[in-house]
Every structure is written in structure tokens, then in C-alpha cells.
Amino acid sequence: xxxxxxxxxxxxxxxxxxxxxxxxxxxxxxxxxxxxxxxxxxxxxxxxxxxxxxxxxxxxxxxxxxxxxxxxxxxxxxxxxxxxxxxxxxxxxxxxxxxxxxxxxxxxxxxxxxxxxxxx
Amino acid sequence: xxxxxxxxxxxxxxxxxxxxxxxxxxxxxxxxxxxxxxxxxxxxxxxxxxxxxxxxxxxxxxxxxxxxxxxxxxxxxxxxxxxxxxxxxxxxxxxxxxxxxxxxxxxxxxxxxxxxxxxxxxxxxxxxxxxxxxxxxxxxxxxxxxxxxxxxxx
Numbered sequence: 266x267x268x269x270x271x272x273x274x275x276x277x278x279x280x281x282x283x284x285x286x287x288x289x290x291x292x293x294x295x296x297x298x299x300x301x302x303x304x305x306x307x308x309x310x311x312x313x314x315x316x317x318x319x320x321x322x323x324x325x326x327x328x329x330x331x332x333x334x335x336x337x338x339x340x341x342x343x344x345x346x347x348x349x350x351x352x353x354x355x356x357x358x359x360x361x362x363x364x365x366x367x368x369x370x371x372x373x374x375x376x377x378x379x380x381x382x383x384x385x
Numbered sequence: 386x387x388x389x390x391x392x393x394x395x396x397x398x399x400x401x402x403x404x405x406x407x408x409x410x411x412x413x414x415x416x417x418x419x420x421x422x423x424x425x426x427x428x429x430x431x432x433x434x435x436x437x438x439x440x441x442x443x444x445x446x447x448x449x450x451x452x453x454x455x456x457x458x459x460x461x462x463x464x465x466x467x468x469x470x471x472x473x474x475x476x477x478x479x480x481x482x483x484x485x486x487x488x489x490x491x492x493x494x495x496x497x498x499x500x501x502x503x504x505x506x507x508x509x510x511x512x513x514x515x516x517x518x519x520x521x522x523x524x525x526x527x528x529x530x531x532x533x534x535x536x537x538x539x
Contacts, residue, residue, distance in 0.1 A: 285471060286479035290531055294476035310471060323467075328447060335433050350483055357480035364530035365480045368522045372484040375519030380490055382512030 270333040271345045278326035279349055281319040283356045288315030290361070343384040350377040407476070411528050414473040415482075418466060419489035423496065425462030432456035477528035484523040491516050 292313055295306050310316050333342045354373040358365040432455030450456050473482055491513050497503040505513075 282479060282483075286474050286482075289471055289474040292475060294529075295472050296476075306472075306475075316471070327463075331429070331433060331447060331450075334430065339430075350487070353483055354480050357478060357483075361479060362531060363478045363480050366526065368526050369480045369484065372519040372523035373480070375515045375522070376484045376487040379512040379515030379517075379519060380487065382508050382515065383490055383494060385508050385512075 267333065267337050267341070268345075270329050270336070271342075273329035274326050274333060274342075274346050275349045275352065277322040277329070278346075279352050279356060281322035281326060282353055283360060284315045284319030284322065286357070286361055288313045288319065291315060340384045344381040347377045347380040347384075350374075350380075407528065411473070411477055414469060415485050415488075417469045418473055418482075418486045419492055421462045421466035421469060422486070423489045423493045425459050425466055426493070427496075428455050428459030428462060432459055478530055481523060481526060481528050484519050487516060488520045491520075 288310075292306075292309050295302070330342070330346070333346075350373045354365060354370065357363045432453045433450065451460065470482065470486070473486075494505065494509065494513055498505055
């Protein structure tokens with residue numbers, strides 16, 4: 266049962282992150298920090314279909330993580346969900362078409378291994 | 386708001402004002418993302434492992450848990466994490482944000498040592514070193530590498 270929860274944390278979380286990133290690429294960079302610019306930015310988020318589509322996936326992942334943490338230990342939950350780093354980096358390269366060079370691949374893999382070791 | 390210019394993900398040179406400004410605002414936002422995430426997770430763990438602890442498939446216990454003070458604090462911090470992460474993603478790639486903000490794991494371990502006097506084993510030190518190395522490899526690449534409007538967005 267706990268592996269079902271792990272899948273419910275990782276897969277919807279990855280989909281939500283990719284949709285969020287796609288939505289923010291579509292919206293453009295926030296480079297002005299006035300109240301008006303922030304309100305326009307927030308208004309844009311509320312009308313961004315990628316962000317809105319990602320919210321249910323993020324919510325499912327969040328509640329699955331709550332359920333996983335209440336049933337298992339951090340020592341299990343953290344390493345089990347660290348695989349999302351590799352999966353999301355692959356999605357960023359192949360779906361979002363980001364230029365993922367060896368620095369980023371190595372960074373993601375080292376971080377994922379490091380998180381597993383921290384949880385042991 | 387402005388659109389980004391396509392850039393390779395090769396390491397950046399912090400030699401001009403634009404690069405310096407980008408590096409500073411990316412670092413500040415990443416610190417906010419990491420701080421809200423670390424303290425948010427801590428608050429949620431405190432709330433869910435106490436009286437508000439739940440272990441049911443029914444959604445009602447989770448909805449009731451949302452009214453626990455620690456869980457309220459955790460949810461507010463996670464909302465801050467979500468919004469600050471969206472702002473960061475408006476100019477930085479997902480493949481950049483993921484490893485860089487993972488430094489929060491190291492910060493959490495450091496908080497455990499300093500505030501809770503937790504012991505750090507050799508395996509934990511190895512994990513901290515690997516995460517730090519992974520962040521160092523990523524943080525000096527250009528944050529954004531996709532063309533204006535995000536060519537990847539279908």
C-alpha cells in the first residue's frame with residue numbers, strides 16, 4: 266500500500282511541476298517588483314490554464330505525502346520520493362525542451378543520491 | 386513582465402550588471418523557496434505526528450487536520466513556497482530550480498544539528514556533501530535556457 270502512496274506522490278507531483286513550469290514559461294519573467302506588477306502577475310497566474318491544470322495534480326501529490334508521512338517514517342518516505350528529481354529532469358529536457366547539459370544531469374543525480382543517504 | 390532570451394545552459398560569467406542582477410534575484414528567491422519549504426515541512430510533520438495525526442483513507446481526517454495550529458502554519462508556509470517557486474520558475478528552468486532548491490535538505494540537517502542537537506553520522510555527511518556538490522554544479526549554469534514564450538509549451 267505504501268508504494269501506491271509513493272506513486273501518488275511522485276507521478277502527480279512530476280506532472281504538476283512540469284505544468285507549473287510550462288505555465289510560467291508561457292507567462293514570462295517577473296522583473297518588476299511594484300505592487301501593480303505583482304498584482305498583474307498574480308492575476309495572470311489565476312488565468313493561466315497550465316497552472317490551473319497543475320493544481321489538482323499538486324494537491325493529490327500533497328495529500329498523498331501527508332498520508333505517506335502519517336503511515337511510514339521519513340527514512341522511508343524521503344528516499345522513495347527522491348526519484349522524482351531524475352524523472353522531472355528528464356521531463357524538463359524532453360517535454361519542456363530545456364537545455365539540460367551534464368552539469369544539470371550530474372547535479373540532479375548527485376542531489377537524489379544525497380537525499381537517499383541523508384534519510385538512512 | 387518580459388520574455389527571456391534563449392541562452393545555453395553553460396556556466397554563467399558574473400561579469401556584467403544583467404548577469405549579476407539575475408544571479409542575485411535567483412539566489413534570493415531560491416533562499417525564500419528553501420526557507421518556506423523547510424519550515425513548512427517541519428510544521429506539517431509536527432502537526433501530523435501529534436494529536437492531529439491521521440492514518441485513514443477517508444478525506445475527513447485530513448480536512449479536520451487542516452484546522453490544527455501546526456498544520457495551519459505548515460499550509461501557509463507551503464502556500465508561500467508554492468508562490469515563490471512559481472515566481473522563480475518565471476525565469477528559471479525546472480531542471481535548474483529542482484537541484485538548487487534541494488539545498489533545503491542540507492539546511493534542514495543543519496537546523497537539526499544546531500537547534501535540536503541531533504547527531505550527524507558519516508553517511509549523513511556523505512549525503513550533505515553530495516547534495517552540496519550537486520547544487521554547486523547547477524547553480525552557476527544559466528537559470529533560463531528556453532526561448533521567449535517557452536517553445537516547449539504545446
